[in-house]
Structure formats: C-alpha cells, structure tokens
C-alpha cells in the first residue's frame with residue numbers, strides 16, 4: 001500500500017482535483033489510501049466562523065456560512081456535471097454537513113462561548129466536506145472509491161485542538177477499517193487532520209495536521225511510501241518567498257528534515273516525520289502542479305548524503321542573556337534557569353551556558369508566563385531581553401565538516417551574538433541582528449550552494 005496525501009492547494013478547485021484524479025489513477029496498482037486536506041483557505045474560514053460566532057456577530061456568521069456553502073456547491077457541480085445522479089447524492093451530503101454546522105454554530109452564537117471541543121468540531125468540517133466531494137469525483141471518473149471517516153480510525157486524547165493519538169488503538173483501527181473498506185473498491189479515501197477522542201468527540205491534530213495523519217496511516221499500514229503532494233517542487237534549500245534561486249533538495253534524512261522544521265523552516269512537521277522514521281517508510285514531497293518532478297525523498301540518515309541541505313530562519317524570537325554575579329558553574333546555571341522556565345512550560349529553541357552566563361533563544365510567542373519566569377530569574381541574575389535579533393541556521397548532516405559558515409555570517413551580518421553547533425551536529429546556528437537578516441541569508445545561501453555545486 002501507499003499513502004497519497006493532498007494538501008489544500010492541491011485540491012483547491014476543479015482543475016486541481018482533476019490533476020489529483022490523474023495522479024491517483026497512475027498509482028492504483030499500488031493500493032493507495034488517499035488522504036485529503038480541506039480546500040485551500042477553508043480551515044482559516046472555519047476558524048473565523050468560530051470566532052465570529054463566539055463574538056455573537058450573526059451577520060458575519062451568516063456571510064461565512066454562505067461562502068462555505070457556495071464554494072463547495074460550485075465545486076461539486078463543476079466536478080460532477082456529467083453525472084447528475086452522483087451530483088444529487090453528493091450535494092445532499094454536503095448540505096447535510098453544512099446544515100449541521102449551521103445549527104451548531106447557531107448555538108455558539110446564542111451562548112457566546114467557544115470551547116476547544118466546539119472549535120475542533122467546527123474546523124473539522126473542512127476536511128469532511130472536501131473528502132466527500134473528492135470521493136464522488138473519483139466515482140464519477142469510474143474509480144470506485146470508498147470514503148472513510150477518519151474519526152473512526154484516529155483515536156486521540158482530549159486536547160481537542162492539538163490532539164495526540166493513542167497509537168496502539170489507532171493502528172488497530174486503521175488496519176481493520178482500511179482492510180474492510182478496500183474490499184470491492186479500487187481506492188479508499190479519508191481526511192487528514194480530523195480525529196476523535198476515546199469518547200467519540202471530534203478532535204483535530206493541530207496546524208499542518210494532515211501531513212501527520214498521512215504518516216500515521218502509513219505507519220499503521222506499513223506503507224511502501226507516503227507521498228505528500230503540495231504546490232512546490234519538494235523541499236527547498238531556503239524559503240523561496242524570502243530567498244531567490246533556491247534549489248530543490250533531492251534526498252534528505254528524517255532527522256535533517258526534523259531539524260529544519262525545528263529551526264524554523266516551513267517543511268514537514270517533526271511529528272509527521274516520527275511515525276515514518278519509526279517504521280522506515282520513505283516520504284516523498286511532490287508538486288501536484290508539476291507531477292513529473294521527482295520532488296524530495298525523505299529517508300533514513302545513512303542513505304542521505306552529508307553536508308548542508310538548507311538555510312532556515314526564525315525571525316520572531318527573543319534573545320535572552322542571563323548573567324550571574326557569581327561563578328555558579330554550568331550545572332547550577334542551567335538548573336536555576338530551567339527551574340523557572342520548566343514549570344511555566346516556556347519553549348526554548350536553544351540554550352547555551354557557561355559558568356556564569358546562560359543565553360536563550362525563545363519564540364516570541366512563548367506564552368504569557370515568560371515575563372514571570374524572567375522576573376524570577378532576575379532575583380539572582382541580570383537578565384537582558386533583545387527583541388531585535390534573528391536566528392539563522394544551516395541544516396545538514398555533519399555540518400561541522402563544511403567550512404566557512406561562521407566567517408561568512410560574521411562578515412556579512414557584522415556581529416554574531418551567539419554561534420552554536422547543535423548537539424546532533426545537524427545544524428549550525430547564529431543569532432544576528434534582525435536588520436542584517438536578509439543580506440546575511442542571501443549571501444550565506446549563495447556561498448553554500450555555489451561552493452557546493
């Protein structure tokens with residue numbers, strides 16, 4: 001079996017879904033489980049819908065529901081124009097789901113209160129709608145497709161908006177249900193992102209959760225590979241929206257891809273990589289608007305070459321310097337700093353210590369409890385927080401073997417406030433002034449990939 005996952009832009013309209021059908025058609029022999037996201041921008045629309053309902057803005061709620069209905073109705077009509085019988089059935093199902101949502105959101109609007117549980121239920125609608133329409137589109141193209149409700153398979157905890165699966169239960173469900181549904185079908189199709197708690201309430205797997213779903217299905221079914229279809233030619237050497245002339249990474253290890261994500265690159269989420277890594281299932285990141293491009297292969301470390309793969313950036317960070325008047329030693333310094341951070345669950349991207357100093361890189365969105373933590377540390381040390389810094393990383397296996405990165409960063413940025421090689425030697429990181437980020441990024445990228453060519 002293989003898993004084929006399509007993101008929102010890959011299913012955004014009739015044309016895109018046409019491409020999806022032809023991609024899947026070419027792979028039917030490999031017994032695919034197709035996993036789909038909501039249509040592009042629909043999850044965002046549903047988040048606004050939830051917000052507007054909570055704020056009891058009825059007009060806006062109505063408006064958003066109208067947009068949702070029109071978008072899905074038009075899509076179904078365009079895709080199923082040649083099959084009136086299927087179109088009617090499909091529209092009835094779409095309407096049923098939207099009516100259900102309308103009633104539910106009406107309730108939220110009345111009470112003006114939105115719990116994470118209610119919000120999960122609202123935003124799961126995107127995938128339930130898109131998968132319904134796409135499954136009919138396959139059937140209209142003479143591919144007999146069975147639709148499966150992912151909520152009957154992925155069982156999670158009750159952290160509704162960022163739910164984590166019980167892997168044992170989930171794996172057993174997936175094996176049993178996909179096995180059953182594959183009988184008499186050319187294809188089975190389900191939703192990414194959506195899941196349900198043990199008690200049967202709808203939950204979702206969080207931002208970019210569909211990729212994670214695909215990896216979970218892949219692991220449970222021992223798939224030959226997981227294909228993640230997006231709208232770029234695979235994973236890039238830098239974010240193409242920021243850097244010109246990026247290049248495609250042909251092969252990268254699970255660990256490097258996870259490191260890239262941790263260092264701020266918008267690639268596969270580390271959570272996605274973990275289930276695949278565990279069972280050594282290759283992931284291929286592909287472009288549905290350019291299906292003949294081989295994309296990026298994510299595989300085991302020993303099958304991926306050494307050296308820099310990508311330059312990643314986190315610009316929304318706080319750089320914190322903690323200086324103790326005493327020579328406390330690394331153990332005490334770390335111990336005291338994390339005694340303040342840990343109970344408040346402050347996420348730390350990077351920490352570095354000497355006997356009297358600790359430097360931290362913390363995401364700007366570190367939560368409300370950071371000031372309190374820093375205040376506590378401030379009772380025994382001098383704490384300075386910089387908001388004008390950026391964090392730049394070069395990611396690749398055995399990165400220390402690649403010369404000249406530090407020199408390059410210092411010469412272009414003017415000043416490096418912190419330099420670090422990660423413990424797994426998979427990234428070299430630098431804290432620099434944010435106003436020097438763009439030039440540094442461009443010239444570093446240029447240096448690495450021109451030298452490397």
Ligand code: ASP
Pocket residue numbers: 007008037038043044126192193206207208209210211
């Ligand atoms: N639709 C969800 C989101 O936009 C899940 C996904 O597409 O991965 O985050």
Ligand code: MG
Pocket residue numbers: 007008208210211
């Ligand atoms: Mg996505």
